[in-house]
Amino acid sequence: MSDNDLIDLREVAPAEVGEIDLYQRREKIYTRKIEGFYQRVRLFSGWPLLLGYLLLPWASWDGRQAVLFDLPARKFYILGLTFWPQDFPMLAFLLMIAAFGLFAVTTFAGRLWCGYTCPQTVWTSIFMWLEQKTEGSRSQRMKLDKAPLSPEKIAKKAAKHASWLFIGLVTGMTFVGYFYPIRDLVYELVTLSSGSWQYLWTLFFTLATYINAGWMREQVCKYMCPYARFQSVMFDHDTLIVSYDSKRGEPRGSRKRSVEHKELSQGDCIDCQLCVQVCPTGIDIRDGLQYECIGCALCIDACNSVMDKMQYPRGLIRYTSEHELAGGKTHWMRPRIISYMLVLSVMVGVFSYNIVTRVPVELTAIRDRNQLFLTADSGAIENIYTLKLANMDNDPHEFDISISGIPGASIVGETRHALEGGEVRTITLRVSVEPGSLARPSTELDFRAVSPDSPSLQATAESRFMKPL
Numbered sequence: 481m482s483d484n485d486l487i488d489l490r491e492v493a494p495a496e497v498g499e500i501d502l503y504q505r506r507e508k509i510y511t512r513k514i515e516g517f518y519q520r521v522r523l524f525s526g527w528p529l530l531l532g533y534l535l536l537p538w539a540s541w542d543g544r545q546a547v548l549f550d551l552p553a554r555k556f557y558i559l560g561l562t563f564w565p566q567d568f569p570m571l572a573f574l575l576m577i578a579a580f581g582l583f584a585v586t587t588f589a590g591r592l593w594c595g596y597t598c599p600q601t602v603w604t605s606i607f608m609w610l611e612q613k614t615e616g617s618r619s620q621r622m623k624l625d626k627a628p629l630s631p632e633k634i635a636k637k638a639a640k641h642a643s644w645l646f647i648g649l650v651t652g653m654t655f656v657g658y659f660y661p662i663r664d665l666v667y668e669l670v671t672l673s674s675g676s677w678q679y680l681w682t683l684f685f686t687l688a689t690y691i692n693a694g695w696m697r698e699q700v701c702k703y704m705c706p707y708a709r710f711q712s713v714m715f716d717h718d719t720l721i722v723s724y725d726s727k728r729g730e731p732r733g734s735r736k737r738s739v740e741h742k743e744l745s746q747g748d749c750i751d752c753q754l755c756v757q758v759c760p761t762g763i764d765i766r767d768g769l770q771y772e773c774i775g776c777a778l779c780i781d782a783c784n785s786v787m788d789k790m791q792y793p794r795g796l797i798r799y800t801s802e803h804e805l806a807g808g809k810t811h812w813m814r815p816r817i818i819s820y821m822l823v824l825s826v827m828v829g830v831f832s833y834n835i836v837t838r839v840p841v842e843l844t845a846i847r848d849r850n851q852l853f854l855t856a857d858s859g860a861i862e863n864i865y866t867l868k869l870a871n872m873d874n875d876p877h878e879f880d881i882s883i884s885g886i887p888g889a890s891i892v893g894e895t896r897h898a899l900e901g902g903e904v905r906t907i908t909l910r911v912s913v914e915p916g917s918l919a920r921p922s923t924e925l926d927f928r929a930v931s932p933d934s935p936s937l938q939a940t941a942e943s944r945f946m947k948p949l
């Protein structure tokens with residue numbers, strides 16, 4: 481660059497420099513309603529998820545709530561399984577599988593999760609639908625916002641916010657219902673007899689839904705969601721993305737339908753702006769791939785409807801890949817995808833194996849450290865132990881406690897214990913050993929709890945037996 485190319489900043493008037501805001505004021509986005517193939521897909525993917533979320537806490541399994549994360553009892557009930565704090569590594573592994581699955585889907589098909597199944601997208605769509613029902617179409621809403629306050633405006637706004645709050649309340653109550661028995665929760669909230677934290681969390685999630693889906697909308701995706709920021713790392717040149725085909729569309733320009741655009745040396749884009757008006761994040765897909773694009777495909781449906789009217793081929797905006805846009809072919813099966821599938825299969829296999837072979841009994845043994853040993857009148861050496869026996873099964877079981885590792889060792893105390901389903905029992909017992917059986921001051925000792933009615937239900941715990949030096 482020569483000196484002549486450099487801009488002398490002193491020559492730039494202050495008014496031209498202007499101020500740069502770190503946080504831009506939000507421009508309200510008025511989205512236009514559009515129907516089309518991908519919106520039907522969104523409907524069919526969103527509704528089952530929404531209904532599943534709302535109805536699942538009401539389902540019962542073996543006389544209890546089918547899915548309940550009982551935090552005070554530190555037990556997670558998921559259908560027929562009960563997860564205890566000891567199982568948290570397994571749940572963490574499950575979350576890792578889910579995250580890895582999301583990465584794999586993103587590499588393959590871009591932001592499918594964001595566009596079709598993310599709760600923020602699903603709830604925002606519901607709130608937008610309610611907005612259209614109460615305030616009217618895009619132009620009617622814009623007119624209403626500019627209009628002075630009137631009884632009609634107040635009535636429409638009140639109806640919109642009341643419906644948003646109602647959906648927020650149902651959502652919040654359902655969410656709390658995953659952590660507190662939902663039938664009790666609803667009864668207690670309706671009869672105003674609930675505990676304070678139930679009110680607090682229901683209010684919190686009601687307001688969170690109302691604010692996120694009603695007011696913040698695309699701001700959550702643009703500024704709060706970390707996934708939006710790093711998902712582009714998972715993209716490659718074969719990832720499916722919503723793209724505008726600029727080779728076909730440019731040079732863009734408005735025209736009458738009757739005009740043969742090829743004669744005018746124009747591309748297929750008639751610059752109608754419909755793709756911008758339907759976009760929930762307010763971007764123009766014709767500017768290229770942007771991190772704000774959540775892949776909802778509204779712009780595809782919008783543009784396809786325009787192409788139909790113009791009698792041009794569909795797909796000016798479409799799901800495609802960078803390779804395809806550059807004139808090549810999309811490689812569906814590529815090393816990255818195959819690696820993801822292999823790793824996912826292994827992870828799912830390991831998790832399934834652990835679930836299937838999981839034994840719902842837990843035993844821990846702690847030797848009494850205050851008293852290293854006792855010497856009985858018979859001369860035998862005794863150690864005291866505290867065992868924690870957890871029956872993590874839903875059914876009651878009896879358990880026999882035995883020891884191994886020291887020849888001739890015996891338990892002084894009750895060895896058979898009947899435990900209710902989900903019960904944890906603390907058992908204190910003594911182990912007695914003849915001094916001649918002990919070669920070392922400290923000898924390893926194993927406790928075993930076995931259910932006589934179901935021998936596969938068994939657990940062991942290691943400890944040590946101490947004798948005088």
Ligand code: SF4
Pocket residue numbers: 722755758759760761762763764765772773774775776777778779780
């Ligand atoms: S650009 Fe298209 S796909 Fe992306 S968010 Fe906007 S409407 Fe959805």
Ligand code: SF4
Pocket residue numbers: 724729748749750751752753754755756766782783786796797
């Ligand atoms: S909807 Fe299609 S034709 Fe209209 S401006 Fe967008 S890309 Fe161009």
